[in-house]
Amino acid sequence: MEIAVQQIQGQMGYTLAPHAVLTVGDHRVMISRLSRGWVLLSPGDYQSLVDFFDEHTSAKLDTESRQIAERLYRLGLALCDGKLAEHLTPSMPAFPESLLIKMTGHCNYNCDYCYDHSESRRKQDVDVARIVTTIDPILDQTGKLNITFHGGEPLLRFSAISRIVDHCAERHADKAIRFAIQTNGALLDDTTVEFLDRHDFSVGISLDGSTPDTNHHRGPKALDHFCRLLEQYPAFMEKRCGALSVISQANVRALPDFALWLQDHGIRGLSTTVLDPTGRAKDLNQSIGPQEITGLYDAWLQLVRAERITDLKIQNLLAYMDNLACFDPPNFCQKGPCGAGGEFLVLDADGSFRACDCIIHDAFILGDHKCTLEQALDAPSRRRVVDRHAWLVSHGPCADCPWIHLCGGTCAAKALGCATDENAVYPVECALNKHLYPILLEAYASEPEGALYQYYRRHSKARQRQNPVV
Numbered sequence: 297m298e299i300a301v302q303q304i305q306g307q308m309g310y311t312l313a314p315h316a317v318l319t320v321g322d323h324r325v326m327i328s329r330l331s332r333g334w335v336l337l338s339p340g341d342y343q344s345l346v347d348f349f350d351e352h353t354s355a356k357l358d359t360e361s362r363q364i365a366e367r368l369y370r371l372g373l374a375l376c377d378g379k380l381a382e383h384l385t386p387s388m389p390a391f392p393e394s395l396l397i398k399m400t401g402h403c404n405y406n407c408d409y410c411y412d413h414s415e416s417r418r419k420q421d422v423d424v425a426r427i428v429t430t431i432d433p434i435l436d437q438t439g440k441l442n443i444t445f446h447g448g449e450p451l452l453r454f455s456a457i458s459r460i461v462d463h464c465a466e467r468h469a470d471k472a473i474r475f476a477i478q479t480n481g482a483l484l485d486d487t488t489v490e491f492l493d494r495h496d497f498s499v500g501i502s503l504d505g506s507t508p509d510t511n512h513h514r515g516p517k518a519l520d521h522f523c524r525l526l527e528q529y530p531a532f533m534e535k536r537c538g539a540l541s542v543i544s545q546a547n548v549r550a551l552p553d554f555a556l557w558l559q560d561h562g563i564r565g566l567s568t569t570v571l572d573p574t575g576r577a578k579d580l581n582q583s584i585g586p587q588e589i590t591g592l593y594d595a596w597l598q599l600v601r602a603e604r605i606t607d608l609k610i611q612n613l614l615a616y617m618d619n620l621a622c623f624d625p626p627n628f629c630q631k632g633p634c635g636a637g638g639e640f641l642v643l644d645a646d647g648s649f650r651a652c653d654c655i656i657h658d659a660f661i662l663g664d665h666k667c668t669l670e671q672a673l674d675a676p677s678r679r680r681v682v683d684r685h686a687w688l689v690s691h692g693p694c695a696d697c698p699w700i701h702l703c704g705g706t707c708a709a710k711a712l713g714c715a716t717d718e719n720a721v722y723p724v725e726c727a728l729n730k731h732l733y734p735i736l737l738e739a740y741a742s743e744p745e746g747a748l749y750q751y752y753r754r755h756s757k758a759r760q761r762q763n764p765v766v
């Protein structure tokens with residue numbers, strides 16, 4: 297792969313922005329070094345573009361040439377009077393768009409890899425009053441919020457969840473609230489299923505595979521409960537539920553088949569996260585490496601391209617594609633900088649605020665249980681991932697890498713879970729980024745109407761602007 301960084305001075309107000317040039321199949325892709333913008337070109341067109349910016353002056357620009365220059369400017373591939381288009385500079389939202397509430401540190405399972413499992417955390421239950429005084433000011437200001445009930449096991453506090461949902465219905469009837477819950481599924485019964493259905497919940501159920509072996513870390517009851525739910529509540533499972541799997545040595549080779557199994561059972565979505573060696577998993581030695589993760593995504597891509605996976609949304613793969621296609625992708629993780637502390641806020645079981653709960657680490661604390669929402673949103677540590685991203689743009693391995701504005705330098709929490717330096721990158725995700733983005737771009741260049749992009753168009757929730765192709 298050929299990479300060149302160039303700043304080419306034109307004489308017409310517009311100049312080419314610093315960018316990288318990569319070869320994907322028969323095409324060139326120009327990737328901005330200042331924004332998320334990219335464009336596919338034939339090699340000849342790329343050279344004409346460079347010559348064009350070299351030779352033309354404002355006076356000589358015809359309408360078509362000016363339109364091309366303006367499109368490149370909107371993508372961050374051209375500057376106007378030395379400046380980047382304003383809409384391309386990300387700004388931190390004043391209030392979060394997604395709130396994750398760790399209802400309790402307690403759990404009725406005892407998974408041996410649990411990152412959130414300690415005797416002190418087990419005793420914590422966040423008060424309903426604390427939750428309400430967090431939700432109300434956000435909704436009063438913004439009128440919209442995604443609320444996820446999490447834990448520990450959130451359904452252990454079902455009555456508290458139902459009081460919060462009732463409160464939202466009474467106090468915020470006119471607001472756009474979306475509810476979600478992440479559960480081990482053991483406490484789903486007629487009452488909880490009816491409630492979650494009535495209030496339009498999205499439900500994530502943790503399951504690591506379709507066999508007892510692949511669920512080794514969660515224990516045999518995980519699969520038993522899931523199969524019971526498929527039998528008892530097939531419509532609810534199909535309409536509302538997705539599976540969340542932790543990728544470890546126990547299941548990494550079985551996850552392509554697991555995707556097919558879920559699809560066969562009418563489940564609509566599969567999300568995955570790589571096992572973090574923290575909490576109870578610290579000494580497990582079950583994490584996976586770069587080759588295993590790229591092999592897994594290759595297998596999923598093959599299944600999608602062969603149209604064997606059609607109805608099941610492989611959420612992480614779709615998030616990669618959204619990330620390539622949108623300036624403001626809906627998933628706040630796979631972009632740079634990520635949402636931790638910006639779009640995303642965590643209210644912990646002990647009443648403290650965190651920027652993210654992906655691992656339980658002090659680096660993400662925004663304020664303790666006495667801290668107000670206002671104080672948490674003012675905490676200097678709220679800017680941590682933004683500052684980390686800015687640092688990575690100009691230092692270390694990311695400084696010379698074309699993907700930095702798309703990948704954000706990998707998940708800060710996972711980087712911290714594997715290393716002590718928060719400015720390090722997470723090697724597994726870094727390897728996946730370098731593997732996957734060229735494949736996705738090449739597929740777009742060679743078969744934009746092929747099975748992969750048909751699948752993407754069918755399932756992507758992204759409603760934001762797409763990257764136009766010049």
Ligand SMILES: C[S@@+](CC[C@H](N)C(=O)[O-])C[C@H]1O[C@@H](n2cnc3c(N)ncnc32)[C@H](O)[C@@H]1O
Pocket residue numbers: 403409410411412446447448449450478479480500501502503540541542569570571572573574575577
């Ligand atoms: C902590 S649990 C809380 C919600 C609920 N108890 C459940 O299991 O779905 C949330 C998710 O984190 C995942 N998880 C637990 N330990 C992990 C680890 N060490 N690395 C990555 N994910 C982990 C779980 O499998 C689960 O899908």
Ligand code: SF4
Pocket residue numbers: 403404405406407410411412413447448449480502
């Ligand atoms: S992963 Fe979820 S179900 Fe398992 S012990 Fe942790 S909190 Fe409980």
Ligand code: SF4
Pocket residue numbers: 628629630634635636640651652653654681706707708709710
């Ligand atoms: S720290 Fe990681 S898990 Fe948390 S929001 Fe950022 S990318 Fe997502």
Ligand code: SF4
Pocket residue numbers: 693694695697698699700701703704705706721722725726727729730
């Ligand atoms: S994390 Fe890896 S893929 Fe992303 S910018 Fe850094 S070096 Fe490139």
